[in-house]
Amino acid sequence: MPELPEVEIAARSLAAQVVGRRITALEKLDWERMVETPGLPDFCALIVGREIASVARRAKWLLVALDAGWTLAVHLRMSGNLIVRGPEIWPDTHTHLVLGLDDGRRICFDDQRKFGRVRLLDAAGLRLLDAAHGPEPLGDTFSAEALGRILAGRRTKLKPLLLDQTAIAGIGNIYASEALWMARLHPQIPAAAVPTAQVSALHAAIRQVLAEAIANQGSSLRNYRNSYGERGRNQDHFRVYDRAGDPCARCSEPIMRVVIAQRSSFYCPNCQRMPVG
DNA sequence: CATTACCTGCAA
DNA sequence: TTGCAGGTAATG
Numbered sequence: 087m088p089e090l091p092e093v094e095i096a097a098r099s100l101a102a103q104v105v106g107r108r109i110t111a112l113e114k115l116d117w118e119r120m121v122e123t124p125g126l127p128d129f130c131a132l133i134v135g136r137e138i139a140s141v142a143r144r145a146k147w148l149l150v151a152l153d154a155g156w157t158l159a160v161h162l163r164m165s166g167n168l169i170v171r172g173p174e175i176w177p178d179t180h181t182h183l184v185l186g187l188d189d190g191r192r193i194c195f196d197d198q199r200k201f202g203r204v205r206l207l208d209a210a211g212l213r214l215l216d217a218a219h220g221p222e223p224l225g226d227t228f229s230a231e232a233l234g235r236i237l238a239g240r241r242t243k244l245k246p247l248l249l250d251q252t253a254i255a256g257i258g259n260i261y262a263s264e265a266l267w268m269a270r271l272h273p274q275i276p277a278a279a280v281p282t283a284q285v286s287a288l289h290a291a292i293r294q295v296l297a298e299a300i301a302n303q304g305s306s307l308r309n310y311r312n313s314y315g316e317r318g319r320n321q322d323h324f325r326v327y328d329r330a331g332d333p334c335a336r337c338s339e340p341i342m343r344v345v346i347a348q349r350s351s352f353y354c355p356n357c358q359r360m361p362v363g
Numbered sequence: 364c365a366t367t368a369c370c371t372g373c374a375a
Numbered sequence: 376t377t378g379c380a381g382g383t384a385a386t387g
Binding site: 119163164165180197198199200201242308347348 | 364365366369370371372373
């Protein structure tokens with residue numbers, strides 16, 4: 087479910103509610119596989135008593151910085167949400183991890199499909215997590231030239247490369263299709279075959295699509311909610327994602343759905359042509 | 364590169 | 376009943 091924009095909104099809405107609060111208890115954990123590291127006794131012992139210093143995002147990871155140098159790293163995967171609830175609301179069957187706070191509220195990790203994961207990392211662990219990901223597409227270092235270097239020499243298809251978190255961080259299945267439509271690039275073009283002018287177009291498209299989605303509070307197709315439990319509205323602005331058969335906004339040709347690297351992909355067969363050859 | 368696995372729920 | 380879902384890791 088959540089890609090960069092959704093995780094960004096989740097981080098912001100969580101920060102607004104919990105920075106400065108102290109974690110007083112691990113009140114519920116009914117899906118132990120959710121905690122990847124450290125082991126459960128250590129996780130519980132280390133997290134209780136920590137104060138929340140800040141909340142940030144790296145790639146699709148939520149980073150909750152705690153005191154004493156620890157960071158709670160949370161990956162929402164397909165259906166996870168971090169939602170802050172008051173003491174009067176006891177969460178539902180999809181709430182698998184609950185952190186009690188010193189003001190009586192709780193941070194609830196809801197996850198219908200149970201793919202979400204958390205890690206409690208020290209500074210070294212955080213550096214490793216960071217180093218495992220490509221550049222932030224909305225960051226200063228992500229230039230058109232930087233994107234060109236990422237594409238150069240790669241024989242993989244363009245869309246799967248956009249989904250590779252070690253190449254570029256944070257892009258998922260929705261925004262890959264959306265950015266390719268905006269840049270008029272066929273999703274199956276070999277990455278190295280993208281013409282230079284189109285590399286610039288793709289760079290701009292990636293940034294525009296992600297920035298628009300953040301401005302719209304993320305996309306809520308099914309499960310996604312911010313940390314207040316509210317839906318995003320970017321799903322009302324998709325140009326191609328989940329719109330097979332609809333007319334292209336540029337040329338009215340019907341949008342196609344194809345499967346590339348085992349993922350649904352949406353594109354306009356007229357606007358997004360493969361170069362000849 | 365493709366397949367399978369991890370899970371649950373929903374719509375066709 | 377089947378297929379599909381915003382992600383990722385582990386296998387041939």
